[in-house]
Amino acid sequence: MNRTELIKNFKSKAFKDLPTIYQQIKLFESSKEILYNANIIIFQSSLINHKxxxxxxxIINDLSVxxxxxxxxxxxxxxxIKLNRELGVKKNLIKDSHKAIDLWRSIIDEPLAINGLIFTYTDLGLLFSDFNLNLLAIKYLDKASSLIDECENRYNPSVKLNVAYSIVYDKMRxxxxxxxxxDKVIKLAESKNDTITIIPILINKANNLIKRKKNNLAKEKCEIALRISxxxxxxxxxxxxxHSLGKAYLNFKDFTKSKKYLYKALDLFDNMxxxxxxxxxxxxxxxxxxSNNKTxxxxxxxxxxxxxxxxxxxxxxxxxxxKILLEIYKKNKNHKLYLSTIDKLNKSLEDSLKYKSKIFSDTNIDALEYLSNENNIASRKENDLKIKLDIESNKRKLTTKALVSFSEREFLKNIINKLSNQNLTNNNLIKLCNDRMMHTKNWDVxxxxxxxxxxxxxxxxxxxAISISESELRVCNLIKMNFSTLETAEILAITIRGVEQHRYRIKKKLKLKTDLTVFLQSI
Known part of the structure; x- marks a missing residue:
């Protein structure tokens, strides 16, 4: 299929609710630009509901494939992933998120791929927070944060990331x-005159104030948000x-205004x-x-x-x-409905426990599986290679033979340097060491x-970092594979101080403000 055939897809009945999409995307030259912008137009359009x-x-996914x-x-x-999470459809989202992470990593040098990786880490963090795995959520938000300085345009990723941190820290109290x-988000948004980004911040702040019964402040935040909207x-x-305004007025016991705003919210949610x-x-x-006695x-x-x-x-x-229905039936002395509602309540409590147990178990299994992969704990089956990293036992079996031999090679190199610097005449020893090094291909393995x-x-x-040296690149590789500073020193036959100096220079060449290990393990 060529570009012309691709564009024709946007004239189909499927896109009738977006009448201008064809005119918008036909301005783009490449298939990549067409599909990328189609994703954005569909995701941001207010003309269609989430379904x-x-x-x-x-449809765009099928075309991209x-x-x-x-x-x-x-x-x-x-x-x-983001849309399914908003719709409350969480099945397979952890697996899909890691699939997206792997895809972004595979094209990491493409423009905007870093941004995509940040967004995916951030959404995964929020997903874990939905299941109250907040420490795990922070881990993924930290991964996203380590990449911010690599972005071509930092504004949108920075806003999304800081909002996510706020949500998770709220849950952690x-x-x-x-x-x-x-406050960081508001400052960023004001610097760009991006008032619409402030709306969800105001809504979140209002909801927190409502929980703490600070209803006047909550109403004020909602009114500002509504005006901007x-x-x-x-x-x-x-x-x-x-919805937030309705809850605030409910706390005020202003039932007329509460009902008005709550029904407005309900209608809009239904339409969307x-x-x-x-x-x-x-x-x-x-x-x-x-509460208004309309039982x-x-x-x-x-x-x-x-x-x-x-x-x-x-x-x-x-x-x-x-529980509220039980209270109503008890007041009304409707014993039959009271007893049947008790049965329903008991069943709901049982279902809740079962569901929480299953969700927590499934979520943790998925989380542990992918954390294992990220940290290279799990076995990686590679047709001919069958590499194994086992951090907990045997101190990582990954090409142990290769790395031990390489360590020996580095040691020999040090001997040669010392002998050469001292101008000793033992040419046979130097030649022997050189020959040994030439035939040691284990680092290549x-x-x-x-x-x-x-x-x-x-x-x-x-x-x-164009100026990065071969030794520094080796250190990067070992950090990526989760080797400690001590293990790296042993493998490269240098001191721990030497490894630390390498780390310092690498961080400087990469112009990093964040932790080097987190950054290297995030890309």
Missing amino acids: KRLSLLK QYEIPFCIAHNLTLL KYKKSKTHY KDNNDEIYKPYIY NIVKMEPDVLYDIGLSLY SDSIQIFKTLLRKNKKIKNYELDVKTL FMKLFNDIHPDFNRYIISK
Whole structure:
């Protein structure tokens, strides 16, 4: 298929909800530019709901695979992961995230690939935070942070990363750290006059204030967010703002305004097909009606909530809702409904425990599997090579023979240098050592194994630091393979101080402000 045939796809019925997309993408010359910009147009469009957005992105994914454009495949997968997470579809997202990470790493020297890698690490961090694995979340956010200085355009990755840090630190109740990152985002956004980026920050701050019963401040944040949203013709953030305003007014016991904003939020979430948010809004509507003594109306809302929540499996919300229904039935002395609701509550509690156990188990299995791969603990089967790294036992079996022999070679090289510098006449010894070195190809064996695992790593390092020496590159390779400073010193037959000096020079040549090990293991 050529460019013309590719563009024709955007005239199909599938894209009828985006009438201008054909005119927009036909301006681009290459297939890569067409598919990359199609991803962006679909992802950012306010004309379609999330369900439609998902189906269109899958079409772009198929086209990217058909045209064999790795960058567009990685970009599309990154957007699909983010969208699925927003829709509450979390199955296989950890595996998909690591697939995206591997794709970005394989094209790391392409423009914007670093940005893509940062976004993927950040979304993976947020995904782990969704499961309350917050320390693991911070680990991946730190990986993303180590790459920020490598970006061509740091603004969007910096904003996303700092928002993510704030969200995770909020969950960890480290509010000072959270505020620090939120303030960084606001400062960045103001420097670019990017007011719309401030909206989710204001919403998150408002929700935290509502939890702490600081409702006046929360209402103020929501009103600022709503004003910015209207000024920018935004439709994406409006339902979230209305939901927060509804909750604030509920705390004020202003039931009329609370109901007004909550129903606005519900309608918009429904139109956008963001089904995972609907039960939460229905809960607040039911609570508002119940607090306003409209018991029968609240019962109907809570029943609707329970029905909609079956697909989402938010068991905690089920439990909260059933507890309120129990309270209502007890007051009304409706013993039959009270007893049947107790049964439902017990079942929900059991289902909640089972679901949490399964999710936690599955998530940890996926997490451990990929952490093992990242740290090279797990065996890597490579047709002819069968490399094994075992950090916990046998002190890494990866080409031990090769590295021991290489260490011996380095030792011999030191002997030669010393003998040469002292102008000794023992030419036979020097020649013998030289011959021994010439026939020792073990570092070459190691490099072949290393390049099979990380084919683009050395090319990327050399492109970032042209003046990097062979010795420094070797140190980079060993850091990437998770060898400690002591082990690196032993392998290269140099002192620990020598390794530290290499690390210092490498960091300087790469112009890094972040930790060298985290950076090298992140690319």
